[in-house]
Amino acid sequence: MAKKKQKLWVVVGDSVMGLNHVKNNIPCQDSHLYEEMENGWGIAIVADGAGSADYSHQGSQFVVKEGMSLFKKIVTENKWTTSKKLPEQAKWHKLAKTNLKQLRNMLAKEAEQTKKELGQLASTIMVAIFSPLGILCTHIGDGRGGYSNSEGEWKPLFTPWKGEYANETIFLTSDIWADKEVDKFVESKVINEKPFAFTLMSDGLEMHSFECSVWDEKEEKYYDPNRPYQKFFNPVVNGLVQMKQSRMTDDEIKGKWNKFLREGNEKIKNEPDDKTMIIGAYFPNGTS
Template sequence: MDRILDYVLWAIGPLTAIVVWWVWRDDEPVSENSMNSNSDPKLLAEIQRLKTELAAIRQQVGNTASQKTAQSTPSTKPVLDVSTVPDFPKIEPSVVAPQDSALGWAHLKASVKGYNKSELQDAHGFHTSGATVLLVVCDGAGSKKHSKAGADHCAAALVSEFSKRLSGGVRLSAQNWKTEAHEAFLDVAKSLEVLSQTHALQLVDYGCTGIVVLATEDFVGCAHVGDGRAGFLDDKSCWQSILVPYKGAEANATVFMSMLNPGNAEQFIRTTCHQVRTRSVMALSDGPEGVCWHMSTKDRTGTKIEDPNVPSANFFTKIANQLVAATTSKVPQSDLDKLWSDFLTGGNEQLLKEPDDKTLLIAVRG
């Protein structure tokens, strides 16, 4: 409306424009009493004529604006074309080569910066002892000032809390996993708060996610706060997810360790477990998920698009078999981790151009 008025004022000239502006702003009818008694009757008549014309312009502008609003606000959201996405992934047994059980857990681990990022805000932790392996992934929130420090702290603290329970003789099982995981995560959240207080900084600026995957001789469990992915190889040799990422109402929204407290633990800490012997477990931040996870496919009926949250069997079977071969050949762990870091940095075009940090840990045993 303002643009149309500007045009009207420009077209009729500056002097008349002043009169038009005066009429436009005044909602009262024009009368002789509203002006000086010495006003020119012709001027009064001209003002009245302009007011009538401007009232018509107002109505026209209002109708145009209403039409534009209706056009720009469709009554229904656009429907995505289901035919453009893959079918729901088939979950079938994979063939992972045998490995000498005496070698324990072979593994790959790395955290690398996203494309053109100046600072790595992901962190990870790893611990193995006998038949037990522990994977930890923390993804620092890109919008938080001290998320790198938060991720580094939480990754180390989660390894410490869970390994402390294991070394203390706690036998983790389906019966106690949730309780033990909640206690460990809350202890880490408290230590993060202490860290922020020590440096006189805001706790919220230490925001990061946290994922723990733990496997023993006959158990595999996952606990997490926030998003990311994790999975395992089940007793039928099928790759399965073991967590559902926490997604907020807004795009890329999730929850962080800095938000965790006893009052919201039931909501923010998610746990899953299986009383089964697994040969492989993995955990990753959301940076590399696009190359190794099925995230957007048809549903099982083929009528809707959904996130099936299924690991890519093709990807993880290849990686697991390469890891078994490298371990059998006694490739040093430092070399394995360097090769893995290079792969996550630029192993293909998608990884090379991924703007988010990338962390991926995988462990395999015989």
Template sequence: MAWRAVARFEIGTSHEKQQIPCQDYGHYRILNDVIVGAVADGAGSAKYSDVGAKLAVETVLEYLSRIDKYIHKQKRCWERFSQPSKEQAKRLFAKTTKKAIAALHKQADSSDYSINDLACTLLVFVATPQWVAAMQIGDGFMVVRPQDSEHQLLFNPDKGEFVNETTFITSANALDEMQVDVLQGQQEFICASTDGLEKVAIRMSDWTPFAPFFQPLEEYLWETKNPEEENEYVINFLQSERLNARTDDDKTLLLCLFDRQ
């Protein structure tokens, strides 16, 4: 049994025209039979949000990968949460988010930035063969599919009161607005993405996943032994004219599959 995963992000056509760098970032780490992943979308109005998005994701992954040091070295960390409650997950993700915020403050201070120059959304998950714990601050989406079941959207994207408004981890109310969930049972497929793909992946009318978007991505993971290296399919998809005709924003895909074989 093992996780297969790939993370890729591509600049949107609107950012290319404006000569703005890609403000998305996504990555993951596989720790034996556990995978931790995160994606972030830098605020369009923030001058260095591309720096903030990458720093937030890497800080989160580093923290969640090293959390073992806080418990007895003979006991694997995630066994401690064999049946995690939502409250346990909230505490874990609150600490994780605070680590990211502290890293952003340090970066801002050392570079003479405003902390708001590094504003970004943040989606994080920890997945084991028995459960998935996830959090979301801001927009974007996370979709899972248990074995022999349908795709499920974990959280409705935070769109705020006005168009193009959302919550960032640098917002004063970030931890209050953080959404958290814990799913028991094995999730065979996980997809985390920024809001650039919402229009094509999620039905906005009822906030349900659009299965034809996800099915080819799952098939690719099943057919590819090492998707991180054999990533041409994902790159071509994110760069395709067909996709860019429907969204001009930066686009991120973090795809995970649990292979039981």
């Protein structure tokens, strides 16, 4: 009998329709995908389709599916799963940016083949490559990402791109790739802290789980500290760990997670926007 592969992470994620989409019969424009590889490495991707784009739900689905293939190829070709250290920042940023540009070109080809305008498939993208050594992340647009180090301190993975006006952001499909200042729009980071947990989410959940708007008395204006709420994430992660330790199946855990995203509390339940969150916790001794 073949030995079952040991998993070093427990990861769960889902995408559910927001209240406005339910009321107006609009498809969920969020998509997500996550996959664990060998030696405790894995990839998580979240994409949020533009609310103003007719086929953005198809765009976000394409982005997570094809994005997963591209980023898995990077990990495999560079043999990171057997390496003792993470890549340098410059190398990771170059690889991530090349991948994202290729993904954008693939989406443009998909638009052409399906006789759609590229802008009709507009979507953001957030990627986290997680490992026992640390996390590699990259993103275009808004949404949030965070991680907890071994001391239990929650920190942001990246800074969401916000425009001058409310709900303004950029997308993978935006006209940024010919710009000499493309690095203003594509952010990549190497997190060289051993993680205990991580999260990626669309902006439909940010107000419920991050400090996003705090009044600055001195400047007399609101600012965004981009801080994950420990009081939100610690119970969620502890609950996830306990469910795994109690031998719940992945499907059972996913069912609980779906219910939480739909009706976890009154604010989450009544959120008008689509809601996606992936969360993972590290098991140093592994699970079966």
